[in-house]
Amino acid sequence: MAEAVLGDHERYSCSICLDLLKDPVTIPCGHSYCMSCISEYWNIEDQRGPYSCPQCRHAFYSRPSLNRSTVLAEIMEKLRDTALQGSESAQNLAGPGDIGCDFCTGRQLKAVNSCLECLASYCETHVHPHYNVPALKKHKLVKAAIMPTCSKHDKLLEVYCRTDHKCVCMHCLMDDHKGHDTVPCMIERNEKQIKLADKKKKLKQTIQRKEEELLRMKTDINTHSCSAKKAVQNSKRAFTELVRLIDMRSTEMIEKIKAQEKADLDQGAKLQKNLEVNITELKKREDVLETLLQTDDNIYFLQNYEPLSSSSGSDDFPSTSFKPCCSYVDISKLVYELKERLQIVFNQEISETSKKVSDLVPKNTQVCIKVGERVRVKPSVHTPKYEWGRNVTHESVGLVKDIKGDDGLVVEFPGHTNWRGMLSEMELVTDVDYCDPTNITIGSRVCVKASTDTPQCDWGNVTKNSVGIFKGKCLDISVILPCNQHLTALSFNGNTIDNLAIINK
Structure with a gap:
C-alpha cells in the first residue's frame, strides 16, 4: 500500500x-x-x-x-x-566518456551538475543538498564537467597567466606567478575566442577558395580530357580522310590505267586482225605464184606473168607495229617515286607535329629542376626567350644557381655566368655517367664529378661547371677547358679516374 x-x-x-x-x-x-x-x-x-x-x-x-x-x-x-x-x-549509469557522480557508491550515475566550490560533480539525487542546505545554496553550480584543478594547490583554475601562457589558481598568484600579467580565464578566453573566430573565418575563406580551385581544376581536367578526345577524333578523321583521298586517287589512277589498257588492247586487236588479213591475202598470192611456177604451159605462163610480176606484195602491205601511248613500266616507276615522296613528306610532317606536341607539354607540366643541378637547353628550343647569350649552345651544360618565380632560372654556363632562361626551356643532364678509363677516350667531353669536393691537384680556374676535352697521357691527364684553362695531373685509383665524369652528347 x-x-x-x-x-x-x-x-x-x-x-x-x-x-x-x-x-x-x-x-x-x-x-x-x-x-x-x-x-x-x-x-x-x-x-x-x-x-x-x-x-x-x-x-x-x-x-x-x-x-x-x-x-x-x-x-x-x-x-x-x-x-x-x-x-x-x-541507462543513467555513467559510461565511458561520461562524468560520474563523485558521491555515488557502487554503481556510479551520470553527473548532472558540478560545483565550482566543492570541485565535485553530482547526480540528480546527490545535488539536492545544494538546493536545501543554506550553506551550500551559495555555491555555484554549473553543467557537469571535468573540474580543472591546480596540481599544486588542488584549487580551481580560474586565472590565466599571460606571462607563462598557462591557467593557474588563485593561490598561484601569491606563489609562483606573483607579479605576472594575469587576467580571469573568461576574459582571456573571450579575447582568444575572437582571434580564433577570425582564424576560423579565414580558414573557411581558404577552404572556400580551395574548393573553388578544386572546381576549376575539375573543370580544367574535364576540358583537357575533352580536348584530348577531340584531338584523337580529329586525328582519326584527318588520317581517315587522308586514307580515303589516297584510295580515291589510287582508284582514279587504276581506272585510268585500265581505260588506257583497254584502248591500247583494242588498237592492238585491230592491228592484229588487219595483219592476219594481210597474211591471208599474201598467202593466196603465194599460192598463185606457186601454181604459175609449176605450170608446163609456156603460153599460160607468159600470159599471166606480167600481171603477177607487176606487184611483189610488199608495197601493197606496208609494215605495221603495236605502239602504245605510254609505257606502264614508266607509270609504275612514277607511282613508286610518288609513294617515296609522300612517305618522306608524311614522316617529316608527323615528326614536326610530334615535336610541337612535345614542346607544348612543358607549358602545363611542372619542371622538376632544383638549384645546384646540371641542365642544358632542350634540343627542341630553337631560340630561348632571353636569347642564347655568350658561348651558350644546345651542347652547353650549366649549373642552376637560382630559380626565380614559377618559370625563371639563372644558370652558370662556361663563359656565361648569369645566363637567364625559362624552366620550360631546360632539361636535366641525366646522361652524365661516371665511367672507367675504357670509356673515356681522347676527345671525350668531360667534367669534374659532382661528388668531388677538391681534386688532388686543386681547382685552379676550374669549377664543377667547367666542361672540357679529355687529352689523357698515362698518369698525367690533361683536360683542355674553355678559355685555355687546364686541369692536369688527375690521379688514377687503380684503373679508375677518380675525379672525371664523361658527358655524352
Missing part, C-alpha cells in the same frame, strides 16, 4: 513547476508547493492585492509564513530514491 502511495508521483508534484516538490511547504488552505515556487508567486501578488492559493484560489489577507514540511520532505526523498532506481534502469 505504501509503495502504491509513494508510486503516485503526480500527487507530490508542484502545481506551479509541475515537478516533484523541492523544499515542500504547506500553506493554510492545505495545498503544498515548492518553497521557491510559492514565494515567487506571492512576490508577484505583492503588487496585485491579496495573496491566494494557485489551486483553490483561497485568499489570505496577510502573507502566510512558510515553514518546511519535514514529513513531506522525507516522502520526497523516498520518491527521488524511487526515481533514482528507475533512472538506473533507464
Whole structure:
C-alpha cells in the first residue's frame, strides 16, 4: 500500500513547476508547493492585492509564513530514491566518456551538475543538498564537467597567466606567478575566442577558395580530357580522310590505267586482225605464184606473168607495229617515286607535329629542376626567350644557381655566368655517367664529378661547371677547358679516374 502511495508521483508534484516538490511547504488552505515556487508567486501578488492559493484560489489577507514540511520532505526523498532506481534502469549509469557522480557508491550515475566550490560533480539525487542546505545554496553550480584543478594547490583554475601562457589558481598568484600579467580565464578566453573566430573565418575563406580551385581544376581536367578526345577524333578523321583521298586517287589512277589498257588492247586487236588479213591475202598470192611456177604451159605462163610480176606484195602491205601511248613500266616507276615522296613528306610532317606536341607539354607540366643541378637547353628550343647569350649552345651544360618565380632560372654556363632562361626551356643532364678509363677516350667531353669536393691537384680556374676535352697521357691527364684553362695531373685509383665524369652528347 505504501509503495502504491509513494508510486503516485503526480500527487507530490508542484502545481506551479509541475515537478516533484523541492523544499515542500504547506500553506493554510492545505495545498503544498515548492518553497521557491510559492514565494515567487506571492512576490508577484505583492503588487496585485491579496495573496491566494494557485489551486483553490483561497485568499489570505496577510502573507502566510512558510515553514518546511519535514514529513513531506522525507516522502520526497523516498520518491527521488524511487526515481533514482528507475533512472538506473533507464541507462543513467555513467559510461565511458561520461562524468560520474563523485558521491555515488557502487554503481556510479551520470553527473548532472558540478560545483565550482566543492570541485565535485553530482547526480540528480546527490545535488539536492545544494538546493536545501543554506550553506551550500551559495555555491555555484554549473553543467557537469571535468573540474580543472591546480596540481599544486588542488584549487580551481580560474586565472590565466599571460606571462607563462598557462591557467593557474588563485593561490598561484601569491606563489609562483606573483607579479605576472594575469587576467580571469573568461576574459582571456573571450579575447582568444575572437582571434580564433577570425582564424576560423579565414580558414573557411581558404577552404572556400580551395574548393573553388578544386572546381576549376575539375573543370580544367574535364576540358583537357575533352580536348584530348577531340584531338584523337580529329586525328582519326584527318588520317581517315587522308586514307580515303589516297584510295580515291589510287582508284582514279587504276581506272585510268585500265581505260588506257583497254584502248591500247583494242588498237592492238585491230592491228592484229588487219595483219592476219594481210597474211591471208599474201598467202593466196603465194599460192598463185606457186601454181604459175609449176605450170608446163609456156603460153599460160607468159600470159599471166606480167600481171603477177607487176606487184611483189610488199608495197601493197606496208609494215605495221603495236605502239602504245605510254609505257606502264614508266607509270609504275612514277607511282613508286610518288609513294617515296609522300612517305618522306608524311614522316617529316608527323615528326614536326610530334615535336610541337612535345614542346607544348612543358607549358602545363611542372619542371622538376632544383638549384645546384646540371641542365642544358632542350634540343627542341630553337631560340630561348632571353636569347642564347655568350658561348651558350644546345651542347652547353650549366649549373642552376637560382630559380626565380614559377618559370625563371639563372644558370652558370662556361663563359656565361648569369645566363637567364625559362624552366620550360631546360632539361636535366641525366646522361652524365661516371665511367672507367675504357670509356673515356681522347676527345671525350668531360667534367669534374659532382661528388668531388677538391681534386688532388686543386681547382685552379676550374669549377664543377667547367666542361672540357679529355687529352689523357698515362698518369698525367690533361683536360683542355674553355678559355685555355687546364686541369692536369688527375690521379688514377687503380684503373679508375677518380675525379672525371664523361658527358655524352
